[in-house]
Amino acid sequence: MNRTLYYRRRLLNRFCLLVSCLAMLFGLFWLGWIFFTLFSEGLSGLGSHIFALDTPPPGMEGGLRNAIIGSLLITFFGLLIGTPAGILCGIYLAEFGQRGWIAPATRFMNDILLSAPSIVIGLFIYELWVVHQGHFSGWAGSLALSLLVIPVVVRTTENMLRLVPNSLREAAFALGTPKWKLVTMVTLRAAKTGVLTGILLAFARISGETAPLLFTALNNQFFSTNMNQPIANLPNVIYQFAMSPYEDWHQLAWAAALLIALTVLAANIAARYLSSKTH
Structure with a gap:
């Protein structure tokens, strides 16, 4: 049997x-x-013209310089806006939210934001910012991307801080360290590699987002660094060029897609490497 x-x-x-x-x-x-x-x-x-020329009219030689610069600006400011908010929220949940209902409610809302479709975020910023401003802008795009950054950074920061041994906190308290200094000089410093990993994962998350930018930054066929106006970006260029009937635009769309894929791949590899360093 x-x-x-x-x-x-x-x-x-x-x-x-x-x-x-x-x-x-x-x-x-x-x-x-x-x-x-x-x-x-x-x-x-791919070639040198991709980084030297702007997006062209149909049938003319061109590149992706304006879209690359625009994507870098929108993504950078999106990270700059969302990262501090995400880190501070993660610190509160890990270090100060042991009691009460605020921390569980915040985690629940963060989980909803983490799983929310990006097009909903774009529509929200469109109603909140673009409609009142009366025009699309790079700032609106960065604000939409920052709302996608925040939940990733919150979740990673909280998890990394919870991995810090309590013995470090007890030793700091035994020396008379105030709570704010314990967080900034002990626990956050011990978890800095994991927090940086979360920031890289958030960067990879927003690098190829198209839907939020359709409602916020829109596009611009000319070179511009004015974040208060519509600005070119790689996701929207891919969307526009791939849907066109022109073969030269299709080639630029494939090149832009490859650039985004390589960027996301590099960010994920860096995040994996840093994550392995924390163990």
């Missing part, structure tokens, strides 16, 4: 393992196909 049960469990284990491996191979097949298509189509469009 025991031998029969043993063989049945072993057979079930092998079957489940086989199904898991097939599911993994199925997912990797499509992922590999996507990467192969992206690299095969995008590499042919």
Whole structure:
């Protein structure tokens, strides 16, 4: 009886393992196909002109300089706005929110914001900012992206601070360290690598977002660094050029998609490396 049960469990284990491996191979097949298509189509469009020329009219030579600079500006200010708010909220949840209802409610709202569709965020900023300003702008795009940054940074900061041993806190308190100095000089410093990992993950999260920028930053076919006006960005250029009937625009769209994919890949690799350093 025991031998029969043993063989049945072993057979079930092998079957489940086989199904898991097939599911993994199925997912990797499509992922590999996507990467192969992206690299095969995008590499042919990369060149020095991509970084030296602006987006062209149909049939003319051009590049992606204005879109690259615009994306960097929008993403940078999005991180600059969202990161401090996310870190401060994560500090409160990990260090000050042990009692009361505020911390659980904040976690619940953060989880909702973390899973909210980005197009909803873009529509919210459109109603809140763009309608009242009367025009699209890079600042509106950065504000929309910052709302996507905050929940990622909050979750990572809280988790990393909770991994800091309580013995460090007790030792600091034994020396008469005030709470604010304990947080800034002890726990946050001990978790700085993990917090930086969260910031990189947030950067990877917002790098390719298109929907929020359609409602906020829109696009600009000219080179501009004026964040108070519509500004070019890679996601919207990809959307516009890929939907066009012009082959030269398709090539630029593939090149822009490859640039975003490589940026996100580099950010994820850096985040993985920093995460491994914390263990």
